Amino acid sequence: MDERAAGTGSAVGKGAKSLTSFAAGARTRLEILAILATAVVVVGGIELWLRYFEVPLYIMPPPSAIVLALMTDLPLILPHLGHTLVVLLSGFAIGAGIGMLLAAIITQFPFAEKIIAPYVLILVTTPMLALVPLLILRFGFGYEPRIIAVALAAGPMVMINSATGFRRVDAQKIALARSYGASTLQIFWKVRAPMALPMILVGLMIGAIFGLLTAVGAEMVGGGFGLGNRLTTYSSMIQMPQFFGVVLILSTLGILIYVIFFLIGRKWASWET
Amino acid sequence: MGDERTRPKLVVRDAGKRYGDTVALRGCSFDIPAATVVSIVGPSGCGKTTLLWSMSGLHHLTDGEVLLDGTRITAPRPEIGLVFQDANLLPWRNLIDNILFPFEIKRRKPDREWIDHLLDRVQLKGFEKSFPNELSGGMQQRVSIVRALSLRPSVLLMDEPFGALDAFTREEMNRLVEEIWMETRTTIVFITHSIEEALFLSDRVVVLTPRPGRVRNEYAIPFARPRTIEIMAGKEAYDLTYRIKADIYARDENVPQAAE
Numbered sequence: 001m002d003e004r005a006a007g008t009g010s011a012v013g014k015g016a017k018s019l020t021s022f023a024a025g026a027r028t029r030l031e032i033l034a035i036l037a038t039a040v041v042v043v044g045g046i047e048l049w050l051r052y053f054e055v056p057l058y059i060m061p062p063p064s065a066i067v068l069a070l071m072t073d074l075p076l077i078l079p080h081l082g083h084t085l086v087v088l089l090s091g092f093a094i095g096a097g098i099g100m101l102l103a104a105i106i107t108q109f110p111f112a113e114k115i116i117a118p119y120v121l122i123l124v125t126t127p128m129l130a131l132v133p134l135l136i137l138r139f140g141f142g143y144e145p146r147i148i149a150v151a152l153a154a155g156p157m158v159m160i161n162s163a164t165g166f167r168r169v170d171a172q173k174i175a176l177a178r179s180y181g182a183s184t185l186q187i188f189w190k191v192r193a194p195m196a197l198p199m200i201l202v203g204l205m206i207g208a209i210f211g212l213l214t215a216v217g218a219e220m221v222g223g224g225f226g227l228g229n230r231l232t233t234y235s236s237m238i239q240m241p242q243f244f245g246v247v248l249i250l251s252t253l254g255i256l257i258y259v260i261f262f263l264i265g266r267k268w269a270s271w272e273t
Numbered sequence: 274m275g276d277e278r279t280r281p282k283l284v285v286r287d288a289g290k291r292y293g294d295t296v297a298l299r300g301c302s303f304d305i306p307a308a309t310v311v312s313i314v315g316p317s318g319c320g321k322t323t324l325l326w327s328m329s330g331l332h333h334l335t336d337g338e339v340l341l342d343g344t345r346i347t348a349p350r351p352e353i354g355l356v357f358q359d360a361n362l363l364p365w366r367n368l369i370d371n372i373l374f375p376f377e378i379k380r381r382k383p384d385r386e387w388i389d390h391l392l393d394r395v396q397l398k399g400f401e402k403s404f405p406n407e408l409s410g411g412m413q414q415r416v417s418i419v420r421a422l423s424l425r426p427s428v429l430l431m432d433e434p435f436g437a438l439d440a441f442t443r444e445e446m447n448r449l450v451e452e453i454w455m456e457t458r459t460t461i462v463f464i465t466h467s468i469e470e471a472l473f474l475s476d477r478v479v480v481l482t483p484r485p486g487r488v489r490n491e492y493a494i495p496f497a498r499p500r501t502i503e504i505m506a507g508k509e510a511y512d513l514t515y516r517i518k519a520d521i522y523a524r525d526e527n528v529p530q531a532a533e
Contacts, residue, residue, distance in 0.1 A: 172357055172358075172359070172361045173361060173363060175331055175357075176355070176357065176361050176374075177374075177378060178331060178349060179329055179330075179331055179349045179353075179355045180349065180351075180374075180375045180378040180379060180424075181348075181349055181351070181378065181379065182378045186378055190374070190377065190378070191363070194363070194365045195365075197365070268365075269365070271364040271365045271404055271405075271406060272364070272365075
């Protein structure tokens with residue numbers, strides 16, 4: 001059973017297949033040991049290389065300096081992490097909620113879907129960061145413009161993937177439900193929604209990662225708080241160890257998003273191989 | 274229409290169905306007596322499936338009607354169970370949750386004892402937690418039969434249920450249907466491409482003409498149950514197979530003959 005769980009862990013989506021097998025790869029003690037050893041060699045190698053060639057701190061700080069800076073400045077950085085999380089979570093929740101709702105509604109009306117498809121495509125392909133200066137003019141330097149930008153970045157991604165999921169109608173399965181007298185609502189919750197779930201999860205994951213990018217980008221554009229703001233501040237002060245410390249936190253956030261949706265997918269969508 | 278005992282369970286009267294300009298079914302009439310197995314055979318595209326779906330209430334006829342116990346079928350009825358071409362299980366639900374699906378839709382308490390008995394009957398005890406993608410094609414179709422029988426329908430409509438299975442599994446499944454029928458005496462309407470299958474299972478075989486489908490002929494299959502290999506390989510079965518085949522391949526499709 002463990003075998004199967006790892007094998008079908010790719011449920012999150014086809015695009016994520018190679019990554020999931022990578023994440024679910026390590027199982028034996030030897031494998032874990034090999035992975036850790038490689039990490040030590042790589043990080044240690046970078047450390048030695050930077051020190052041996054005396055690369056200046058303001059170009060590329062060695063890993064040890066980054067970790068040290070991160071540990072000493074953590075109390076200063078943590079509030080900014082909080083701000084970024086507020087922006088990311090609320091923007092994502094709004095965008096994903098609206099995106100899923102629109103996908104569920106719009107796929108019921110193929111004609112309306114054709115009409116709005118180009119606009120959704122524009123929303124998906126336009127970097128929402130471009131709107132941030134405008135949003136700041138309108139809403140100021142607070143949370144609002146950032147949350148709006150994150151929602152605009154995540155929403156269409158969630159919508160477009162969820163719509164693909166909802167469009168996968170299986171007439172036989174709907175007929176099955178109808179043969180037992182199922183209502184439209186029952187058909188939606190017990191057939192359409194579960195059938196769409198794997199694609200919805202893919203949309204949510206991509207949307208969350210786009211949301212993170214946009215949140216950090218928006219913070220870099222304006223306003224005095226957030227991890228993105230720390231990046232601009234530290235780089236302008238040439239505090240590169242702190243700068244890379246923030247980058248490390250952002251990578252961790254991205255990986256966390258991925259792992260969360262990977263686990264949700266394994267639990268709720270492992271039926272789709 | 275006579276008293277309860279002689280009145281047919283299902284009556285197909287003048288059934289017709291058009292899809293745009295295509296006439297799939299025209300003037301189709303026959304009776305299905307209670308507690309019998311009736312197979313409908315005919316060339317591809319003769320409207321067998323259309324006819325069955327009309328009996329289920331999922332599709333509407335453009336002409337004529339189907340009566341269940343004397344009342345017209347206009348929507349799905351709880352007395353009717355449906356088995357689809359492929360098992361049509363919900364892949365995100367395990368075996369037992371697939372079987373409980375009808376009860377969830379109907380918000381009814383499942384009859385656990387009956388379901389357990391059925392699972393035992395089709396030899397699926399112990400697989401309750403398995404997901405469809407972990408089961409073989411034959412097992413999946415057995416689950417779908419249990420699901421269809423779980424509400425104790427008085428009519429079971431089966432739409433080419435074993436078409437996708439290999440020959441041996443198919444024969445096994447035929448024996449299973451026979452056993453279930455002998456236990457429950459559910460009226461079964463069975464659509465199939467296989468004359469062998471139709472003869473083995475049925476009390477009556479209805480042969481349809483090519484499109485637009487109408488009844489070319491009906492045959493009573495007189496063999497006792499359970500039907501043995503000897504019976505099915507005998508001269509009488511051979512003759513019936515020959516006559517049904519001749520009916521299916523005959524050209525004069527507009528001349529339905531009198532029932533056998």
